[in-house]
Amino acid sequence: MLTMNLRKASAVAASVLALSLTATACGSGDSDSSSEGDGGGKKITVGIKFDQPGIGLKTPDGSFTGFDVDVATYVAKELGYEAKDIEWKETPSADRETALERGDVKFIAASYSINDERKQKVDFAGPYLLAHQDLLIRADDNITKGADLNGKKLCSVTGSTSAQNVKNDFAPKAQLKQNATYSECIDGLASGAVDALTTDDSILAGYASQDQNKGKFKLAGLSLSNENYGIGVKKGDTKLVDDINAALEKMVSDGAWEKAVTDNFGPADYKNEPAPKIGNIVS
Missing domain, CATH: 3.40.190.10 (Periplasmic binding protein-like II)
Structure with a gap:
Protein backbone atom coordinates (compact mmCIF):
# COMPACT_ATOMS: atom_id res chain seq x y z
CA MET A 1 0.00 0.00 0.00
CA LEU A 2 2.85 2.34 0.92
CA THR A 3 4.60 1.56 -2.39
CA MET A 4 1.39 2.27 -4.31
CA ASN A 5 0.92 5.61 -2.53
CA LEU A 6 4.53 6.57 -3.27
CA ARG A 7 3.99 5.73 -6.94
CA LYS A 8 0.82 7.86 -7.01
CA ALA A 9 2.61 10.73 -5.30
CA SER A 10 5.48 10.50 -7.76
CA ALA A 11 3.07 10.49 -10.68
CA VAL A 12 1.27 13.56 -9.33
CA ALA A 13 4.58 15.37 -8.77
CA ALA A 14 5.69 14.56 -12.30
CA SER A 15 2.41 15.85 -13.69
CA VAL A 16 2.71 19.08 -11.70
CA LEU A 17 6.29 19.54 -12.91
CA ALA A 18 5.27 18.95 -16.52
CA LEU A 19 2.40 21.42 -16.23
CA SER A 20 4.73 23.97 -14.64
CA LEU A 21 7.27 23.63 -17.45
CA THR A 22 4.52 23.89 -20.06
CA ALA A 23 3.13 27.03 -18.42
CA THR A 24 6.58 28.56 -18.26
CA ALA A 25 7.16 27.82 -21.95
CA CYS A 26 3.78 29.26 -22.88
CA GLY A 27 4.48 32.33 -20.76
CA SER A 28 7.77 32.84 -22.54
CA GLY A 29 6.10 32.44 -25.92
CA ASP A 30 3.38 34.92 -24.97
CA SER A 31 6.02 37.42 -23.96
CA ASP A 32 7.77 37.03 -27.32
CA SER A 33 4.56 37.35 -29.29
CA SER A 34 3.67 40.62 -27.59
CA SER A 35 6.99 42.23 -28.48
CA GLU A 36 8.17 43.62 -31.78
CA GLY A 37 7.79 41.23 -34.67
CA ASP A 38 5.21 40.72 -37.35
CA GLY A 39 2.68 43.39 -36.52
CA GLY A 40 -0.89 42.42 -35.68
CA GLY A 41 -1.26 44.84 -32.77
CA LYS A 42 2.11 44.18 -31.19
CA LYS A 43 4.34 47.05 -30.17
CA HIS A 132 21.19 69.63 -48.91
CA GLN A 133 23.21 71.76 -46.56
CA ASP A 134 21.83 75.28 -46.83
CA LEU A 135 21.57 78.59 -45.01
CA LEU A 136 18.66 80.06 -43.10
CA ILE A 137 18.68 83.86 -43.30
CA ARG A 138 16.35 86.70 -42.39
CA ALA A 139 13.50 87.21 -44.84
CA ASP A 140 14.80 90.63 -45.93
CA ASP A 141 18.41 89.50 -46.40
CA ASN A 142 20.02 88.89 -49.78
CA ILE A 143 22.67 86.20 -49.29
CA THR A 144 22.68 84.28 -52.57
CA LYS A 145 25.97 82.38 -52.48
CA GLY A 146 28.43 81.00 -49.97
CA ALA A 147 30.97 83.76 -50.59
CA ASP A 148 28.43 86.34 -49.38
CA LEU A 149 29.13 85.07 -45.85
CA ASN A 150 32.66 86.49 -45.84
CA GLY A 151 32.78 88.95 -42.94
CA LYS A 152 29.39 87.80 -41.65
CA LYS A 153 28.50 85.78 -38.55
CA LEU A 154 27.55 82.16 -39.25
CA CYS A 155 25.89 80.01 -36.59
CA SER A 156 25.59 76.27 -36.10
CA VAL A 157 25.55 73.85 -33.17
CA THR A 158 28.60 72.75 -31.24
CA GLY A 159 30.14 69.66 -32.78
CA SER A 160 28.55 70.18 -36.19
CA THR A 161 30.74 70.18 -39.26
CA SER A 162 28.32 72.30 -41.29
CA ALA A 163 29.64 75.73 -40.34
CA GLN A 164 33.25 74.64 -40.68
CA ASN A 165 32.50 73.24 -44.14
CA VAL A 166 31.19 76.66 -45.21
CA LYS A 167 34.29 78.41 -43.86
CA ASN A 168 36.64 75.89 -45.46
CA ASP A 169 34.98 75.68 -48.86
CA PHE A 170 33.02 78.87 -49.50
CA ALA A 171 33.67 81.74 -47.10
CA PRO A 172 37.06 81.65 -45.35
CA LYS A 173 36.41 85.03 -43.72
CA ALA A 174 33.09 84.02 -42.18
CA GLN A 175 32.91 84.39 -38.39
CA LEU A 176 31.80 81.11 -36.84
CA LYS A 177 29.54 81.08 -33.80
CA GLN A 178 28.60 77.79 -32.15
CA ASN A 179 25.66 77.33 -29.81
CA ALA A 180 24.38 74.33 -27.90
CA THR A 181 21.10 74.19 -29.87
CA TYR A 182 19.66 75.34 -33.18
CA SER A 183 17.03 77.26 -31.22
CA GLU A 184 19.78 79.52 -29.85
CA CYS A 185 20.98 80.15 -33.39
CA ILE A 186 17.41 81.00 -34.41
CA ASP A 187 17.17 83.51 -31.56
CA GLY A 188 20.49 85.04 -32.65
CA LEU A 189 19.30 85.26 -36.24
CA ALA A 190 16.10 87.00 -35.16
CA SER A 191 17.98 89.52 -33.00
CA GLY A 192 20.70 90.22 -35.57
CA ALA A 193 23.46 88.68 -33.45
CA VAL A 194 24.20 86.29 -36.34
CA ASP A 195 23.57 86.57 -40.07
CA ALA A 196 22.88 82.98 -41.03
CA LEU A 197 22.31 79.49 -39.62
CA THR A 198 23.58 76.46 -41.51
CA THR A 199 22.61 72.77 -41.46
CA ASP A 200 20.43 70.51 -43.66
CA ASP A 201 17.78 72.42 -45.58
CA SER A 202 15.07 70.07 -44.31
CA ILE A 203 15.92 70.95 -40.70
CA LEU A 204 16.08 74.66 -41.51
CA ALA A 205 12.71 74.46 -43.27
CA GLY A 206 11.22 72.86 -40.17
CA TYR A 207 12.33 75.75 -37.97
CA ALA A 208 11.17 78.35 -40.49
CA SER A 209 7.76 76.63 -40.63
CA GLN A 210 7.09 76.97 -36.91
CA ASP A 211 4.22 79.34 -36.17
CA GLN A 212 6.40 81.78 -34.25
CA ASN A 213 8.90 81.96 -37.14
CA LYS A 214 6.62 82.19 -40.17
CA GLY A 215 7.56 85.10 -42.40
CA LYS A 216 10.71 85.95 -40.43
CA PHE A 217 13.21 83.72 -42.21
CA LYS A 218 13.88 82.09 -45.56
CA LEU A 219 16.21 79.48 -47.01
CA ALA A 220 18.99 80.88 -49.18
CA GLY A 221 18.47 78.00 -51.62
CA LEU A 222 22.09 76.87 -51.77
CA SER A 223 22.96 73.21 -52.25
CA LEU A 224 26.23 73.02 -50.34
CA SER A 225 26.15 69.23 -49.91
CA ASN A 226 23.97 66.19 -50.58
Whole structure:
Protein backbone atom coordinates (compact mmCIF):
# COMPACT_ATOMS: atom_id res chain seq x y z
CA MET A 1 0.00 0.00 0.00
CA LEU A 2 2.85 2.34 0.92
CA THR A 3 4.60 1.56 -2.39
CA MET A 4 1.39 2.27 -4.31
CA ASN A 5 0.92 5.61 -2.53
CA LEU A 6 4.53 6.57 -3.27
CA ARG A 7 3.99 5.73 -6.94
CA LYS A 8 0.82 7.86 -7.01
CA ALA A 9 2.61 10.73 -5.30
CA SER A 10 5.48 10.50 -7.76
CA ALA A 11 3.07 10.49 -10.68
CA VAL A 12 1.27 13.56 -9.33
CA ALA A 13 4.58 15.37 -8.77
CA ALA A 14 5.69 14.56 -12.30
CA SER A 15 2.41 15.85 -13.69
CA VAL A 16 2.71 19.08 -11.70
CA LEU A 17 6.29 19.54 -12.91
CA ALA A 18 5.27 18.95 -16.52
CA LEU A 19 2.40 21.42 -16.23
CA SER A 20 4.73 23.97 -14.64
CA LEU A 21 7.27 23.63 -17.45
CA THR A 22 4.52 23.89 -20.06
CA ALA A 23 3.13 27.03 -18.42
CA THR A 24 6.58 28.56 -18.26
CA ALA A 25 7.16 27.82 -21.95
CA CYS A 26 3.78 29.26 -22.88
CA GLY A 27 4.48 32.33 -20.76
CA SER A 28 7.77 32.84 -22.54
CA GLY A 29 6.10 32.44 -25.92
CA ASP A 30 3.38 34.92 -24.97
CA SER A 31 6.02 37.42 -23.96
CA ASP A 32 7.77 37.03 -27.32
CA SER A 33 4.56 37.35 -29.29
CA SER A 34 3.67 40.62 -27.59
CA SER A 35 6.99 42.23 -28.48
CA GLU A 36 8.17 43.62 -31.78
CA GLY A 37 7.79 41.23 -34.67
CA ASP A 38 5.21 40.72 -37.35
CA GLY A 39 2.68 43.39 -36.52
CA GLY A 40 -0.89 42.42 -35.68
CA GLY A 41 -1.26 44.84 -32.77
CA LYS A 42 2.11 44.18 -31.19
CA LYS A 43 4.34 47.05 -30.17
CA ILE A 44 7.20 48.38 -32.26
CA THR A 45 9.88 50.79 -31.03
CA VAL A 46 11.02 53.38 -33.55
CA GLY A 47 13.88 55.85 -33.16
CA ILE A 48 13.33 59.50 -34.11
CA LYS A 49 14.58 62.94 -33.13
CA PHE A 50 12.58 64.72 -30.43
CA ASP A 51 13.96 68.23 -30.99
CA GLN A 52 13.84 68.97 -34.72
CA PRO A 53 10.74 70.91 -35.85
CA GLY A 54 9.46 69.64 -39.18
CA ILE A 55 11.56 66.46 -38.87
CA GLY A 56 10.91 64.87 -35.48
CA LEU A 57 9.52 66.88 -32.59
CA LYS A 58 7.94 65.95 -29.27
CA THR A 59 5.32 68.60 -28.57
CA PRO A 60 4.36 69.88 -25.11
CA ASP A 61 1.25 67.68 -25.10
CA GLY A 62 3.39 64.57 -25.62
CA SER A 63 2.51 63.95 -29.26
CA PHE A 64 5.01 63.70 -32.11
CA THR A 65 5.15 65.60 -35.39
CA GLY A 66 7.47 65.91 -38.37
CA PHE A 67 8.33 64.44 -41.74
CA ASP A 68 10.33 61.57 -40.26
CA VAL A 69 7.43 60.81 -37.92
CA ASP A 70 5.03 60.67 -40.87
CA VAL A 71 7.40 58.43 -42.85
CA ALA A 72 7.99 56.12 -39.88
CA THR A 73 4.27 55.89 -39.13
CA TYR A 74 3.52 54.96 -42.76
CA VAL A 75 6.30 52.37 -42.81
CA ALA A 76 5.18 50.86 -39.50
CA LYS A 77 1.63 50.54 -40.83
CA GLU A 78 2.89 48.67 -43.90
CA LEU A 79 4.79 46.36 -41.54
CA GLY A 80 1.54 45.62 -39.70
CA TYR A 81 1.49 48.13 -36.85
CA GLU A 82 -1.10 50.80 -36.15
CA ALA A 83 -0.03 54.24 -34.95
CA LYS A 84 -1.07 53.32 -31.41
CA ASP A 85 1.35 50.37 -31.49
CA ILE A 86 4.39 52.61 -32.03
CA GLU A 87 6.62 53.46 -29.10
CA TRP A 88 8.78 56.44 -30.06
CA LYS A 89 12.33 56.50 -28.69
CA GLU A 90 14.60 59.53 -28.85
CA THR A 91 17.77 58.72 -30.77
CA PRO A 92 20.26 61.60 -30.83
CA SER A 93 22.77 61.50 -33.67
CA ALA A 94 25.56 60.07 -31.54
CA ASP A 95 23.39 57.20 -30.26
CA ARG A 96 21.79 55.92 -33.45
CA GLU A 97 24.19 53.06 -34.31
CA THR A 98 24.32 51.88 -30.70
CA ALA A 99 20.52 51.86 -30.39
CA LEU A 100 20.27 49.58 -33.43
CA GLU A 101 23.11 47.31 -32.37
CA ARG A 102 21.56 46.81 -28.90
CA GLY A 103 18.10 46.21 -30.33
CA ASP A 104 16.63 49.21 -28.48
CA VAL A 105 14.70 50.13 -31.64
CA LYS A 106 13.43 48.23 -34.68
CA PHE A 107 14.36 50.99 -37.10
CA ILE A 108 15.44 54.64 -37.04
CA ALA A 109 14.11 57.57 -39.08
CA ALA A 110 15.98 60.57 -37.71
CA SER A 111 17.53 62.78 -40.43
CA TYR A 112 19.93 59.85 -40.76
CA SER A 113 22.24 60.54 -43.71
CA ILE A 114 23.58 57.45 -45.45
CA ASN A 115 27.37 57.31 -45.67
CA ASP A 116 30.07 54.66 -46.00
CA GLU A 117 31.20 54.89 -42.38
CA ARG A 118 27.71 54.29 -41.03
CA LYS A 119 27.08 51.45 -43.49
CA GLN A 120 29.88 49.53 -41.78
CA LYS A 121 27.74 49.40 -38.62
CA VAL A 122 24.10 49.41 -39.77
CA ASP A 123 22.04 48.73 -42.90
CA PHE A 124 19.88 51.34 -44.58
CA ALA A 125 16.58 51.32 -46.42
CA GLY A 126 15.91 54.19 -48.79
CA PRO A 127 16.91 56.90 -49.29
CA TYR A 128 13.55 58.58 -48.75
CA LEU A 129 14.67 62.23 -48.89
CA LEU A 130 17.53 64.06 -50.58
CA ALA A 131 18.40 67.08 -48.46
CA HIS A 132 21.19 69.63 -48.91
CA GLN A 133 23.21 71.76 -46.56
CA ASP A 134 21.83 75.28 -46.83
CA LEU A 135 21.57 78.59 -45.01
CA LEU A 136 18.66 80.06 -43.10
CA ILE A 137 18.68 83.86 -43.30
CA ARG A 138 16.35 86.70 -42.39
CA ALA A 139 13.50 87.21 -44.84
CA ASP A 140 14.80 90.63 -45.93
CA ASP A 141 18.41 89.50 -46.40
CA ASN A 142 20.02 88.89 -49.78
CA ILE A 143 22.67 86.20 -49.29
CA THR A 144 22.68 84.28 -52.57
CA LYS A 145 25.97 82.38 -52.48
CA GLY A 146 28.43 81.00 -49.97
CA ALA A 147 30.97 83.76 -50.59
CA ASP A 148 28.43 86.34 -49.38
CA LEU A 149 29.13 85.07 -45.85
CA ASN A 150 32.66 86.49 -45.84
CA GLY A 151 32.78 88.95 -42.94
CA LYS A 152 29.39 87.80 -41.65
CA LYS A 153 28.50 85.78 -38.55
CA LEU A 154 27.55 82.16 -39.25
CA CYS A 155 25.89 80.01 -36.59
CA SER A 156 25.59 76.27 -36.10
CA VAL A 157 25.55 73.85 -33.17
CA THR A 158 28.60 72.75 -31.24
CA GLY A 159 30.14 69.66 -32.78
CA SER A 160 28.55 70.18 -36.19
CA THR A 161 30.74 70.18 -39.26
CA SER A 162 28.32 72.30 -41.29
CA ALA A 163 29.64 75.73 -40.34
CA GLN A 164 33.25 74.64 -40.68
CA ASN A 165 32.50 73.24 -44.14
CA VAL A 166 31.19 76.66 -45.21
CA LYS A 167 34.29 78.41 -43.86
CA ASN A 168 36.64 75.89 -45.46
CA ASP A 169 34.98 75.68 -48.86
CA PHE A 170 33.02 78.87 -49.50
CA ALA A 171 33.67 81.74 -47.10
CA PRO A 172 37.06 81.65 -45.35
CA LYS A 173 36.41 85.03 -43.72
CA ALA A 174 33.09 84.02 -42.18
CA GLN A 175 32.91 84.39 -38.39
CA LEU A 176 31.80 81.11 -36.84
CA LYS A 177 29.54 81.08 -33.80
CA GLN A 178 28.60 77.79 -32.15
CA ASN A 179 25.66 77.33 -29.81
CA ALA A 180 24.38 74.33 -27.90
CA THR A 181 21.10 74.19 -29.87
CA TYR A 182 19.66 75.34 -33.18
CA SER A 183 17.03 77.26 -31.22
CA GLU A 184 19.78 79.52 -29.85
CA CYS A 185 20.98 80.15 -33.39
CA ILE A 186 17.41 81.00 -34.41
CA ASP A 187 17.17 83.51 -31.56
CA GLY A 188 20.49 85.04 -32.65
CA LEU A 189 19.30 85.26 -36.24
CA ALA A 190 16.10 87.00 -35.16
CA SER A 191 17.98 89.52 -33.00
CA GLY A 192 20.70 90.22 -35.57
CA ALA A 193 23.46 88.68 -33.45
CA VAL A 194 24.20 86.29 -36.34
CA ASP A 195 23.57 86.57 -40.07
CA ALA A 196 22.88 82.98 -41.03
CA LEU A 197 22.31 79.49 -39.62
CA THR A 198 23.58 76.46 -41.51
CA THR A 199 22.61 72.77 -41.46
CA ASP A 200 20.43 70.51 -43.66
CA ASP A 201 17.78 72.42 -45.58
CA SER A 202 15.07 70.07 -44.31
CA ILE A 203 15.92 70.95 -40.70
CA LEU A 204 16.08 74.66 -41.51
CA ALA A 205 12.71 74.46 -43.27
CA GLY A 206 11.22 72.86 -40.17
CA TYR A 207 12.33 75.75 -37.97
CA ALA A 208 11.17 78.35 -40.49
CA SER A 209 7.76 76.63 -40.63
CA GLN A 210 7.09 76.97 -36.91
CA ASP A 211 4.22 79.34 -36.17
CA GLN A 212 6.40 81.78 -34.25
CA ASN A 213 8.90 81.96 -37.14
CA LYS A 214 6.62 82.19 -40.17
CA GLY A 215 7.56 85.10 -42.40
CA LYS A 216 10.71 85.95 -40.43
CA PHE A 217 13.21 83.72 -42.21
CA LYS A 218 13.88 82.09 -45.56
CA LEU A 219 16.21 79.48 -47.01
CA ALA A 220 18.99 80.88 -49.18
CA GLY A 221 18.47 78.00 -51.62
CA LEU A 222 22.09 76.87 -51.77
CA SER A 223 22.96 73.21 -52.25
CA LEU A 224 26.23 73.02 -50.34
CA SER A 225 26.15 69.23 -49.91
CA ASN A 226 23.97 66.19 -50.58
CA GLU A 227 22.39 64.40 -47.60
CA ASN A 228 20.62 61.13 -48.45
CA TYR A 229 18.24 60.36 -45.57
CA GLY A 230 17.82 56.64 -45.00
CA ILE A 231 16.03 54.43 -42.48
CA GLY A 232 18.56 52.60 -40.34
CA VAL A 233 18.07 48.97 -39.32
CA LYS A 234 20.24 46.47 -37.48
CA LYS A 235 23.15 45.18 -39.56
CA GLY A 236 22.21 42.02 -41.47
CA ASP A 237 18.41 42.40 -41.31
CA THR A 238 17.97 42.28 -45.08
CA LYS A 239 14.31 41.25 -44.90
CA LEU A 240 13.41 44.34 -42.90
CA VAL A 241 15.34 46.51 -45.37
CA ASP A 242 13.37 44.99 -48.25
CA ASP A 243 10.04 45.42 -46.42
CA ILE A 244 10.78 49.06 -45.58
CA ASN A 245 11.87 49.80 -49.15
CA ALA A 246 8.59 48.39 -50.42
CA ALA A 247 6.70 50.61 -47.98
CA LEU A 248 8.66 53.70 -49.06
CA GLU A 249 7.94 53.00 -52.73
CA LYS A 250 4.23 52.69 -51.94
CA MET A 251 4.30 55.92 -49.93
CA VAL A 252 5.65 57.76 -52.97
CA SER A 253 3.28 56.15 -55.46
CA ASP A 254 0.09 56.82 -53.47
CA GLY A 255 0.92 60.50 -52.82
CA ALA A 256 1.47 60.20 -49.06
CA TRP A 257 5.14 61.18 -49.40
CA GLU A 258 4.38 64.45 -51.19
CA LYS A 259 1.65 65.25 -48.66
CA ALA A 260 4.10 64.74 -45.80
CA VAL A 261 6.57 67.13 -47.44
CA THR A 262 3.89 69.80 -47.89
CA ASP A 263 2.47 69.37 -44.39
CA ASN A 264 5.83 69.67 -42.64
CA PHE A 265 7.88 72.02 -44.83
CA GLY A 266 5.32 73.94 -46.87
CA PRO A 267 5.22 77.17 -44.82
CA ALA A 268 8.99 77.62 -45.44
CA ASP A 269 8.52 77.41 -49.22
CA TYR A 270 10.92 74.47 -49.17
CA LYS A 271 12.12 73.56 -52.65
CA ASN A 272 12.43 69.84 -52.06
CA GLU A 273 13.99 67.40 -54.46
CA PRO A 274 11.68 64.76 -56.01
CA ALA A 275 11.40 61.56 -54.03
CA PRO A 276 14.67 59.65 -54.58
CA LYS A 277 14.70 56.19 -56.08
CA ILE A 278 15.42 53.39 -53.65
CA GLY A 279 19.15 52.65 -53.58
CA ASN A 280 20.09 55.77 -55.54
CA ILE A 281 22.63 57.57 -53.36
CA VAL A 282 23.56 61.01 -54.69
CA SER A 283 27.16 61.83 -53.82
